[in-house]
Each structure stands twice: as structure tokens, then as C-alpha cells.
Amino acid sequence: MTTLRQQQRRIFATLGLSPLELNPSVSPAAALLRFFHQQEQRR
Amino acid sequence: MLTADFARQAKQLRLKARRLVDGSVAGAYHSVFKGRGTEFIDVREYMPGDDIRTIDWNVTARQGVPFVKRYIEERELTVMLVIDMSASTQFGSTRKHKLTLALELASIVAFSALRNNDRVGLLLFSDRIERFVPPGKGRRHGLRLFDNLQGCQPAGQRTDITLALNRLNNLVRHHSLTFLISDFLAVDYQRALHLTQRRHELIPVLLSDPAEDTLPALGLLRLRDPESGEELPSTAAILAYVHSARSR
Numbered sequence: 001m002t003t004l005r006q007q008q009r010r011i012f013a014t015l016g017l018s019p020l021e022l023n024p025s026v027s028p029a030a031a032l033l034r035f036f037h038q039q040e041q042r043r
Numbered sequence: 044m045l046t047a048d049f050a051r052q053a054k055q056l057r058l059k060a061r062r063l064v065d066g067s068v069a070g071a072y073h074s075v076f077k078g079r080g081t082e083f084i085d086v087r088e089y090m091p092g093d094d095i096r097t098i099d100w101n102v103t104a105r106q107g108v109p110f111v112k113r114y115i116e117e118r119e120l121t122v123m124l125v126i127d128m129s130a131s132t133q134f135g136s137t138r139k140h141k142l143t144l145a146l147e148l149a150s151i152v153a154f155s156a157l158r159n160n161d162r163v164g165l166l167l168f169s170d171r172i173e174r175f176v177p178p179g180k181g182r183r184h185g186l187r188l189f190d191n192l193q194g195c196q197p198a199g200q201r202t203d204i205t206l207a208l209n210r211l212n213n214l215v216r217h218h219s220l221t222f223l224i225s226d227f228l229a230v231d232y233q234r235a236l237h238l239t240q241r242r243h244e245l246i247p248v249l250l251s252d253p254a255e256d257t258l259p260a261l262g263l264l265r266l267r268d269p270e271s272g273e274e275l276p277s278t279a280a281i282l283a284y285v286h287s288a289r290s291r
Contacts, residue, residue, distance in 0.1 A: 004228055005256070011233045012247065015240060019249040022224075024137040028148035035246075036071040 072155035086110045121178045122156040122163045123215055123243070124149045125207055127225035127250075128197040129169040130269035136254035145224045145250055146192055152222055153192075157185050164215065165191055168207035169199030175214065201270045204232035208239045215243070224248040228270075 012019055020035040022028060086099050089109035102110040126149055132142040149165075156163045157180060164178035165188055174191050204225060211221065221243040223236075239245050258264065266275045 004230075007230075008227045008249065011236065014233070015236055017236070017240070017245065017247050019247040020222075021249050021251065022141075022144050022148060023251045023253065024135065024139045024144065025253070028144055029151055032148060032151055033071050040071075 072152075072159060084113045086112055120156070120159070120161040121215065121217065121219040122152065122161050123166065123178065123211060123219045123221040124152060124163065125166045125168070125211055125221060125223045126192075127169070127202060127204070127207075128167050128173055128195060128199075129202040129228075130200040131202065131228045132226055132250060134252060134255075134269060136252050141226055141250040141252055145248070148248060149192060149222070149224060150189065153185065153188050157181075163188060164219075166207060166211055166214075167191065167195050167197070168203065168210075169197045170201035170203045170206070171199045172207065172210055173197050173199065175210070178215065178219070200272075202229040204229050205235040208232070208235040212239060212242055219243045220246070222246050222248055224250065226250040 018038075020031060022031050086102050087110065089098065089103075089111050093111045097111040097114075099110050099112045126145055128142060132145060133140050135141055135143070153163050153165075160180060162178040162180045163184070165174065165176040167173040167175075174195050176188055176191055179187075202225070204223075204227070208223070221239065223239075223245060225248070227247070227249060236245065236247075267273070268275075
């Protein structure tokens with residue numbers, strides 16, 4: 001049995017997409033900042 | 044339906060986003076997306092204060108006076124905010140629903156982009172297109188975006204990511220930076236993601252809540268799918284959950 005979460009991970013990995021993960025444990029601003037920094041390092 | 048509590052939270056978005064963008068987020072946004080989409084226009088004579096790195100040495104040699112290259116800068120970047128407003132995003136086991144998080148993030152991105160003089164558009168969807176605001180810039184457009192973000196009461200319950208992305212690709216023809224904000228609790232959207240990725244720079248934003256992965260220790264539970272309204276008998280629900288947890 002495959003969960004929707006597993007399907008999501010597989011789809012993102014197949015397409016080479018790195019999702020910005022957002023949940024209540026971290027503020028959207030902090031998540032966005034961290035994501036921007038990661039993007040900048042990649043470029 | 045959205046709760047009154049949610050509506051109050053939504054009304055605070057604009058002020059909160061503006062405050063955050065006054066901080067470091069706008070700088071980080073500019074830093075990541077600067078210099079994107081730069082396109083050569085023409086050359087003109089060098090003027091004091093011009094960056095010497097933009098001097099076109101071939102033209103300078105031919106004309107005998109320094110010339111610099113001119114570019115259209117990243118100001119032309121188009122940012123699309125595609126937000127899932129289906130019933131599952133209105134779930135939250137803590138103070139913040141997933142949709143609240145989504146709207147907060149969208150507001151911060153919108154403020155950062157508008158401050159960077161980028162064009163920003165909005166597409167809200169569920170199993171239908173709830174709202175579409177074409178890309179634009181400026182203060183008046185910003186207010187329009189926030190009115191739509193705050194005031195949308197979704198009519199649909201379920202999620203159709205493919206419909207939203209197909210509509211995006213039809214309506215926004217030129218390249219954009221697209222934030223697709225969803226919990227991705229849907230099926231059959233891989234092809235649409237792939238097609239969108241070929242046309243736009245796609246950033247999926249994955250919303251989640253801790254209670255989706257770990258059930259609270261409350262004994263027997265009655266679970267209801269907010270999108271279909273279907274209820275699972277408690278024992279079956281727990282067995283299904285245990286089974287899926289083991290298969291992870």
C-alpha cells in the first residue's frame with residue numbers, strides 16, 4: 001500500500017523538484033528564508 | 044466554510060507580511076531572483092556612474108568613445124501564486140490551518156515581489172478555479188491581490204491540481220516563477236506538473252500538518268474526509284492508518 005505522501009515524494013523526485021515544506025512548526029517567513037538561501041547556494 | 048477565527052487571521056496577513064518583508068525576506072528574495080531574465084536591449088554612450096563591467100569593448104573600439112550595454116533587468120519577472128483552497132487545506136491540529144500558512148507565505152512572497160518591482164498574479168483553486176488575478180504590479184494591484192487572498196470563500200471542496208495548472212499555462216503564456224502551494228492530497232497531477240515545469244520555473248510548496256502523519260493518542264477515532272465527506276469507522280480507520288504507517 002502506497003501512501004499519498006510516498007507518491008508525492010516520488011513525483012517530486014522524478015521531476016527533480018525540491019518542494020518548500022511548510023508546516024506549523026516553522027513560520028512561513030523562516031521557511032521561505034531558508035528556502036531562498038538553499039536556492040542561492042544551488043545557483 | 045471558513046471560520047470567523049480564520050477570517051480574523053486572514054485580515055492580519057497584510058500587516059504581518061509587510062512587517063516581515065521590511066526585514067530580511069525581501070533582501071533574500073532579491074538576492075535569489077536578481078539578474079534573472081536579463082536581456083540585452085542596445086548600447087549607449089558611457090556616462091559617469093555606469094558600471095565599467097557593462098562596457099561593450101567592440102563598439103567602444105569602433106566608435107572611439109566608451110559605450111555600455113543596456114539590459115532589461117529582473118524587474119520584468121512574473122511571479123504567479125497558485126494556491127489550493129480545497130477543504131483539506133482548511134485542516135489544522137494546531138492554531139494555524141494549512142490554508143492560513145499558505146496565505147501567509149503567499150502574502151510574504153507577493154510583498155517581496157512587488158517591492159522588487161516584479162509582476163504578481165494569483166490563481167486560487169479547489170476542484171474549480173476560484174479566482175484568477177492576472178499578473179500586475181504597483182500598489183493598487185497589490186491591494187487587489189490582498190483583497191482576493193483575504194476574501195475568497197472557496198465554492199469547491201475537492202482538489203484538481205491538473206485543472207489549475209492547465210489554466211495557468213493557458214492564461215500566463217510567458218515564463219513565470221510559479222509558487223504552487225498545496226497539500227498535494229490529490230492524484231494524477233504528475234503530467235501537469237511536468238508540462239508546467241517546462242514553461243515556468245515551478246516551486247512546489249508542500250503544506251502539511253503533524254496530525255496527518257501521527258494520530259493523537261485519543262483511543263478510537265471517527266475520521267471524516269473533508270473533501271468527500273466520507274467517514275471511516277474508527278476501527279477500520281486505525282487499522283488503515285497502522286498499515287500505512289508500517290509501509291512507509
